[in-house]
Amino acid sequence: MFRVELMKAWRRWRTYLLAAALGGIPVLIVIAVKLSPPTSADSGDAPPFLFQILRNGLFAPLTGLAVIQPFFLPLAAGLLAGDAVAGEAQAGTLRYLLVRPVARTRLVLGKYGAAMALLGLLLLWVVGCGAFWGGVVFGFKPLPTLSGTTLSVAQASLRILAAAGYILLGVSGIAAIGVCISTLTDSGPGAIVATVILGITSEIVDQIPNLRVIHPYLPTHGWLAFTDLFRFPVEWGGMRGGVLISAAYTAVFLTVALVSFSRRDVVA
DSSP, rough: OOOHHHHHHHTOOOHHHHHHHHHHHHHHHHHHHHHHHHOGGGTTTTOTTTTTGGOOOTTHHHHHHHHHHTTTHHHHIEEEEIIEEEEEEHHHHHHHHHHHHHOOHHHHHHHHHHHHHHHHHHHHHHHHHHHHHHHHOOOOEEEEEETTTTEEEHHHHHHHHHHHHHHHHHHHHHHHHHHHHHHHHHHHHHHHHHHHHHHHHHHTTTTOOGGGGGGGGGGGTTTTGGGGGGGSSSOOOOHHHHHHHHHHHHHHHHHHHHHHHHHHOHHH
């Protein structure tokens, strides 16, 4: 089921549109920084690492990862996870999948696993596009950390890949919510929109100081903690909290998805 889902994704136009959109973000950032270098007046609204791109192309993939998080990452999770089961029901192919027979648990877990694998590939694509164009335009140099120490190009590259891995773990909770919603409806677009709205709303609420009491319990809380990988020593507290909350959301909503889908009367 996992392999089948991946093969189906390769044949969908939206997969390539999503890859083009996400991969284009770090490219546009590099072009914008080259043509119109940011100034100190822009620092208030600038994403993490934007100013450093001028001095080192290794910061381009990091800035790209930071920029996709507020909107594009929930959008990707919604498109890939929210449509997982509901899209099959809407197309009238869900019951045929179950007739094969395919165990319902295997179907849900296969859909979730495929969505996470595709999200991981998209994150690697963002890193690759940012690293390539950042290197071409600005070159690679030893990377200064937020603590004032320096990482070699090889060490920095490993940290960047680790950052992408952490972000993938962070989005696992939103993906689980998307799959859960997808098992409860026959509307693929409805499940996608609901997942995207939940993800973006969580991001917005996480930025409201007056609501800080609920921040640690939001599914997107701690997404930007990957920046702590670029301190010396690495600060693990924020990332540990982010992984734990994502794991909790994943466990709860995948369980709900499995239980609800096992009891669902599939007619489409």
